[in-house]
Amino acid sequence: MLVILIVGYFCFIVALMYHGSQTQPDTSADTMIILGAKVVGNPAEPGTVLKSRLTTAAAYLKEHPIVSVIVTGGQGADETATEADTMKEYLIELGIASERIQVENQSTRTIENLMYAKEKFGVQKAVIVTSDYHLFRSLLLAKRVGIDASGLSAQTNEGYRIKSTVREVLSVTYAFIFDHPK
Numbered sequence: 001m002l003v004i005l006i007v008g009y010f011c012f013i014v015a016l017m018y019h020g021s022q023t024q025p026d027t028s029a030d031t032m033i034i035l036g037a038k039v040v041g042n043p044a045e046p047g048t049v050l051k052s053r054l055t056t057a058a059a060y061l062k063e064h065p066i067v068s069v070i071v072t073g074g075q076g077a078d079e080t081a082t083e084a085d086t087m088k089e090y091l092i093e094l095g096i097a098s099e100r101i102q103v104e105n106q107s108t109r110t111i112e113n114l115m116y117a118k119e120k121f122g123v124q125k126a127v128i129v130t131s132d133y134h135l136f137r138s139l140l141l142a143k144r145v146g147i148d149a150s151g152l153s154a155q156t157n158e159g160y161r162i163k164s165t166v167r168e169v170l171s172v173t174y175a176f177i178f179d180h181p182k
Contacts, residue, residue, distance in 0.1 A: 013169045020136025025127040026150035030066065032057060033117050033149075035110060035130040035138060036073020036083030044081035046090050048157055049131055049164075054087060056154035057129040058094040069096065070121055072104045072113035110138055111179045114145045123147055131156050133168045137175050145181045 034057045038047040046054055061067055071091070073083025084105035092098055104120055107113045117123050125148040130138050132153040142149035156164055 010169055013172050014165060017133055017136045017165070017168060017172070020139055020151065021132035021153045023135060023139065023151040023153070025060065025152040026125070027064070029125045029127045029150065030068065031121075031123050031126040032061065032067050032069040032152075033114070033123065033126045033128050033147075034069060034071050034087060035113050035128065035134070036071070036087065036107070037131070038076070039079050039081060039083050039086040042080040044079060044086045046086060049154075049160060050083065050087065051090075052154040052157065053129055053131060054090050054094065056152060058091060058096055060127070060129070060152055061091075061096050061100070067127070068100050068102065070102045070104055070117045070123065070126075072107055072117055074106050074108045076108075109179075110134075111141045111145065111175075111181070114138070114142050114147060115181055118145055118147055125149070127152050129154060131164065133161070133164045137168065137172050140172075140175060141179055144179070 037050040040047045071084040071087035075082040082105040084103045088101045088103055102121055104116045107116050128138050128149050129152045133156055135151045135153045139149055139151055
């Protein structure tokens with residue numbers, strides 16, 4: 001019986017994650033928030049997951065030239081630069097003007113990405129760009145911190161899909177219980 005409940009719960013959360021990944025961006029938002037992910041190397045460059053997020057965001061930003069963008073993410077112990085600073089450099093390489101990009105480089109968790117973006121830049125309404133598996137939780141947390149958000153999902157490389165999905169089911173469970181703004 002317990003196994004059936006666990007499998008049922010897992011399937012329910014995966015269904016929520018899938019539904020979240022289908023969200024379309026609100027074209028009336030004037031701000032985009034790109035959530036950070038692993039950076040690699042020295043000098044730092046975006047890892048595979050982060051490159052997907054950034055290329056997805058850059059395509060949207062080129063189609064919506066009045067939208068400003070906030071890149072988020074601090075520096076992990078195994079990273080040589082902050083995620084946000086690395087993201088800004090990469091977006092510039094992709095043709096996004098530097099003056100459109102604001103940096104939030106102190107956060108280490110999704111809820112902090114969103115809280116700090118709201119506090120530092122006064123974000124009220126935004127398009128959140130993150131990986132498809134991560135969009136449901138990101139939109140849930142945006143609502144909790146008071147951001148009216150829609151989403152734009154970046155596709156996950158098949159090599160990361162199973163691991164990312166299992167990890168995200170655990171992260172969604174944690175978010176339901178513990179992730180509330182302080």
